[in-house]
Amino acid sequence: MKRKSGTVAGLVDQLEFNWFDFDVESFARFIAHRQQRSIHVVPYAFDASITAVCVRGQESDYIFFRQSAYPLLQVHGILHELGHLLLGHQGVVIDEMQIPDVLQRLAAEKVTVTHSQDEYDAESFAQLITLRIRQAKRIHREGQRTSIPALRPFAESGL
Numbered sequence: 001m002k003r004k005s006g007t008v009a010g011l012v013d014q015l016e017f018n019w020f021d022f023d024v025e026s027f028a029r030f031i032a033h034r035q036q037r038s039i040h041v042v043p044y045a046f047d048a049s050i051t052a053v054c055v056r057g058q059e060s061d062y063i064f065f066r067q068s069a070y071p072l073l074q075v076h077g078i079l080h081e082l083g084h085l086l087l088g089h090q091g092v093v094i095d096e097m098q099i100p101d102v103l104q105r106l107a108a109e110k111v112t113v114t115h116s117q118d119e120y121d122a123e124s125f126a127q128l129i130t131l132r133i134r135q136a137k138r139i140h141r142e143g144q145r146t147s148i149p150a151l152r153p154f155a156e157s158g159l
């Protein structure tokens with residue numbers, strides 16, 4: 001368990017993404033580029049039991065998220081699903097034509113069958129990314145403070 005979560009952290013460390021400018025759409029494009037496989041992020045009318053799911057099509061990967069969820073929850077759900085894709089978790093590959101049926105079934109059954117270690121890792125991924133974004137924003141804020149005009153002469157003189 002420990003070694004595995006270390007792998008997730010190592011992977012997050014390797015991602016050269018500008019966390020300060022994070023938005024989930026460009027992050028999804030970044031992951032898609034890295035995977036050499038397109039990812040479509042699509043809102044869907046799930047009820048409260050489902051935040052997001054990923055579906056592997058033959059041509060592309062799809063992440064469907066609950067359009068009525070709070071924005072922060074949507075981002076977290078999408079990050080979790082991107083974690084599954086990036087970590088190479090086996091999903092069922094389905095024909096694109098079947099996607100509407102699969103979504104309807106998921107929405108009706110309110111269950112997704114996934115390996116629990118995969119769930120743990122995808123959740124770690126989402127949390128680590130969230131932490132990266134917070135750190136980047138904090139560093140930026142602290143940088144802002146030292147660029148207060150009155151302090152600039154000191155900063156520039158290196159004192």
Ligand SMILES: [Zn+2]
Pocket residue numbers: 080081084114118119122
């Ligand atoms: Zn999951």
